[in-house]
Amino acid sequence: MATCRVGFITTSACPVQKERRLRERRVRLVPPRASTNSNNNGPTNKFSMDRRDVLLGLGGAAATAATVMTPGGIILPAMAAPFAPPDLTKCHTASTGSPPGMDKCCPPYSMVDIVDYDFPRTALRVRRPAHEVKNDKAYMAKYTEAVRKMKELPKDHPWNFYQQALVHCAYCNGAFDQAGYPGVLLQVHYSWHFLPWHRYYVHFFERILGKLINDDTFTLPYWNFDVKEGMTIPEIFTSDPNSPLYNEKRNIAHYHPELLDYRYAYSCAPTCSNKTGDELVQANMSYIQTTFKNSLQLPELFMGDPLRAGEPDSRQGSGGLEGIHNGLHQFVGPAEGDHTDMGNFATAARDCVFYSLHANVDRLWHLYRNFRGNRVEFDEPDWLDSSYIFYDENERVVRVKVKDCLTPTKLRYTYEEVPIPWMGSLKVQKTKETERKQELNLVTISEFGTQPRELGTAPLRVMVTRPKTNRKKKEKDAHVELIQINDIQVASTGPARFDVFIAAPYGDLAGPDFGEFAGSFVKLPHKAKKDEGVAKHKGKKTSLKLGLTALLEDIEVEHAEKLVVTIVPAGGDVTLGSIEIKLVKADSPRLIG
Numbered sequence: 001m002a003t004c005r006v007g008f009i010t011t012s013a014c015p016v017q018k019e020r021r022l023r024e025r026r027v028r029l030v031p032p033r034a035s036t037n038s039n040n041n042g043p044t045n046k047f048s049m050d051r052r053d054v055l056l057g058l059g060g061a062a063a064t065a066a067t068v069m070t071p072g073g074i075i076l077p078a079m080a081a082p083f084a085p086p087d088l089t090k091c092h093t094a095s096t097g098s099p100p101g102m103d104k105c106c107p108p109y110s111m112v113d114i115v116d117y118d119f120p121r122t123a124l125r126v127r128r129p130a131h132e133v134k135n136d137k138a139y140m141a142k143y144t145e146a147v148r149k150m151k152e153l154p155k156d157h158p159w160n161f162y163q164q165a166l167v168h169c170a171y172c173n174g175a176f177d178q179a180g181y182p183g184v185l186l187q188v189h190y191s192w193h194f195l196p197w198h199r200y201y202v203h204f205f206e207r208i209l210g211k212l213i214n215d216d217t218f219t220l221p222y223w224n225f226d227v228k229e230g231m232t233i234p235e236i237f238t239s240d241p242n243s244p245l246y247n248e249k250r251n252i253a254h255y256h257p258e259l260l261d262y263r264y265a266y267s268c269a270p271t272c273s274n275k276t277g278d279e280l281v282q283a284n285m286s287y288i289q290t291t292f293k294n295s296l297q298l299p300e301l302f303m304g305d306p307l308r309a310g311e312p313d314s315r316q317g318s319g320g321l322e323g324i325h326n327g328l329h330q331f332v333g334p335a336e337g338d339h340t341d342m343g344n345f346a347t348a349a350r351d352c353v354f355y356s357l358h359a360n361v362d363r364l365w366h367l368y369r370n371f372r373g374n375r376v377e378f379d380e381p382d383w384l385d386s387s388y389i390f391y392d393e394n395e396r397v398v399r400v401k402v403k404d405c406l407t408p409t410k411l412r413y414t415y416e417e418v419p420i421p422w423m424g425s426l427k428v429q430k431t432k433e434t435e436r437k438q439e440l441n442l443v444t445i446s447e448f449g450t451q452p453r454e455l456g457t458a459p460l461r462v463m464v465t466r467p468k469t470n471r472k473k474k475e476k477d478a479h480v481e482l483i484q485i486n487d488i489q490v491a492s493t494g495p496a497r498f499d500v501f502i503a504a505p506y507g508d509l510a511g512p513d514f515g516e517f518a519g520s521f522v523k524l525p526h527k528a529k530k531d532e533g534v535a536k537h538k539g540k541k542t543s544l545k546l547g548l549t550a551l552l553e554d555i556e557v558e559h560a561e562k563l564v565v566t567i568v569p570a571g572g573d574v575t576l577g578s579i580e581i582k583l584v585k586a587d588s589p590r591l592i593g
């Protein structure tokens with residue numbers, strides 16, 4: 001059998017090449033260009049080189065503007081509002097979302113010198129899929145040994161496994177205020193910080209593990225949950241209860257061979273998608289494909305909304321990738337109680353699965369960038385100059401910026417190329433309705449109205465007017481059509497979820513079929529601050545945005561003036577403020593079509 005070289009790994013076949021040959025080019029996505037060249041310091045793509053120049057140019061401009069010093073010691077242009085690292089001396093009890101006894105997330109150091117991260121110059125490390133490494137005995141021995149050592153470190157050592165997990169709790173459950181904004185909690189979920197922060201977090205965790213076993217080629221395996229072989233909780237984490245990779249606090253009913261359901265929610269378990277076997281695999285892949293296809297033109301749909309310094313994490317919406325990831329957290333964590341460990345952010349990183357889940361989330365972001373020709377997602381200093389701090393493998397507290405993590409090779413890792421079956425070969429799942437239009441049971445449905453509406457247990461169906469029909473290619477290049485659900489409030493502190501479906505109406509009537517799946521709102525349990533109470537927590541509003549341009553073409557309803565929007569609740573006490581379909585200026589022209 002032919003061999004092919006992928007980074008440092010020589011595999012026995014070139015799956016990705018075969019995949020490319022076989023791929024039905026129904027959707028023309030720019031093929032991913034995951035770097036496989038070990039000496040390369042970034043994508044060789046011409047476009048990305050140009051972006052790099054732009055980034056350098058930005059840095060220059062910032063340096064000449066009036067500056068201010070943040071408490072984290074960062075010099076910022078006076079008008080800019082990128083996130084600054086927290087003031088370590090002001091760490092407090094994490095009171096949002098932590099289950100009892102889990103609210104002490106402060107790092108074991110406070111008065112330290114923070115230095116700029118000295119980016120590694122080590123050889124490129126290649127992350128491999130978890131379902132593949134399970135048969136690599138030598139690798140598994142190293143990985144297990146590294147985690148064992150990490151768990152055995154003194155409890156207050158910053159490298160200690162559980163200390164590392166607390167870093168996640170600190171940044172998610174409100175152990176810090178934003179630097180310079182007392183009372184505004186620091187939060188790295190639900191916004192454009194989600195992907196870069198977690199990229200760095202996994203990076204440092206991985207390098208510490210490598211250091212513990214003296215191996216500067218060590219990588220974490222990624223949970224390749226977007227291919228069939230990866231659609232179970234990886235067996236490396238479940239097969240041996242005595243392994244350091246094991247965690248007791250999980251939903252063991254979901255262990256291999258139970259298939260992952262992206263639409264899993266506690267309230268509809270075990271059959272949220274109502275599918276099993278290959279149909280479920282197909283539905284999951286279709287979910288991922290929809291998420292990509294409908295967000296390529298507007299990164300906030302994929303990555304989350306902007307969140308600038310001083311802003312609370314209240315109104316912004318998460319990106320589509322974060323939503324999928326939330327569902328996986330819930331799938332792993334126990335279905336009861338406070339869902340610790342994986343089902344609750346305060347404790348999620350106490351489970352090794354966490355880092356592999358995030359490695360794949362990171363890989364999907366990497367693919368997303370590649371599909372977009374490595375175009376920068378948010379070309380503004382408020383994102384690019386945002387900085388975080390971490391404890392590195394040289395035992396220093398280091399400062400890193402978003403703009404320095406956009407290319408994994410700068411962090412000296414990449415991903416082994418594997419087939420991407422959801423990329424181009426999926427058929428749109430045509431609904432029953434579009435197959436047989438004749439014998440329909442049509443029902444009248446109304447518009448959303450001006451008052452907030454509570455989601456009960458039955459689906460909510462409303463008619464929503466589109467701003468424009470039959471849009472031309474040029475218009476689609478310039479503006480993204482999206483559905484926006486505003487002022488989503490979750491009254492309880494538990495998990496919540498709903499799924500959104502889109503169909504064309506028949507005049508003012510709706511057919512029985514909900515139509516095409518557009519995306520989901522997924523919230524992990526998050527307890528209100530003690531002094532905040534549930535009522536006030538309910539005041540916190542968020543939004544959900546889902547791209548529709550490609551989806552409407554797929555189901556051939558470009559002509560429709562109105563759409564039937566069906567919201568299928570799957571748990572939680574949820575109120576919606578309003579629903580609108582609108583056109584938003586695209587960040588880039590269409591990349592598929």
Ligand code: C2O
Pocket residue numbers: 168172189198325329345348358
């Ligand atoms: Cu910080 Cu998977 O969450």
